[in-house]
Amino acid sequence: MQLKFITVLLALSFFSSTAFSTEYIYRDLMANTLPSAKCESLVDAKASAAKPYKFKIYSKKFCQTQGYGWHVEEIKDKGEVACNECSDKSGLQKCYVKDITVTCKRIKPGSVGMLPGNG
Template sequence: MKLNRLCLVALLSFFFGTASATEYIFRDLMANTLPSPGCVVEQEAIANASKPYNIKNYSKKFCQTQGYGWHVEAVKDEGKAVCTDCASGKKQCHLEDVVVTCKRIKPGSVGMLPGKS
C-alpha cells in the first residue's frame, strides 16, 4: 500500500514539477480603424464603428502587423469615434487612437534550445 502511494506521489511530482513558466514580450500599440463602408446617419455610423466585433478584429490585425507570433493581450482604450461627411448629410465613422497591448512568447523561454541538454 505504501509502495502504491509512493509511486503515485513520484509520478505526480514528475508531471507537475516539470512545468516551466513561459515568458512574454509585451508591446502597446496605438492605431486607427478603417471607416465603415457606406454612408448612414451619424448615430448609426458611430454605433457601427464601435461594435465589439470591429474592435476585436481590428485589434487582432494591429497585433498581427508586428510579425509572426504576436497576439492580443488586452484592449486598453477603444478610442474615440471620428466622422466624415458623405453625400446628403450622412456620415462615415471610424475609431481613432485605439490602444492595444500585444504579447509574444520570448524567444528561448520555451522548448529545447540547440546545443542545450
C-alpha cells in the same frame, strides 16, 4: 510498503515547485480603425463604427502587423468615435474609432526550448 511509498510521494510533491518557463514579450499599440465603406446618417455611422465585432477584428489585425506569433492580450482602451463628412452627399458621415490601445503578447524566443540546432 504502500504507506512508505505514499509518504515519499506526498513529501516530493509538497517540496517540489512548478516551473513556469514560458516567458512573454508584451507591446502596447495605439491605432485607428478604417472608416466605413458607405455613407450613413450620423447615428447609424457611430453605431456601426463602435460594434464589438470591429474591436475584436481590428485589435487582432493590429497585433498581427507586428509579425509572426503576436496575439491580443487585452484591449486597454476602446478609443473614441470620430466622423468625417462624405464629400458627395451632404448630411451623411463615415465614422471610425481612433486611438484604440491594445496590449499584444508573444512568446519570448528561447524560453520554451525552441532554439534551432539544440536538439
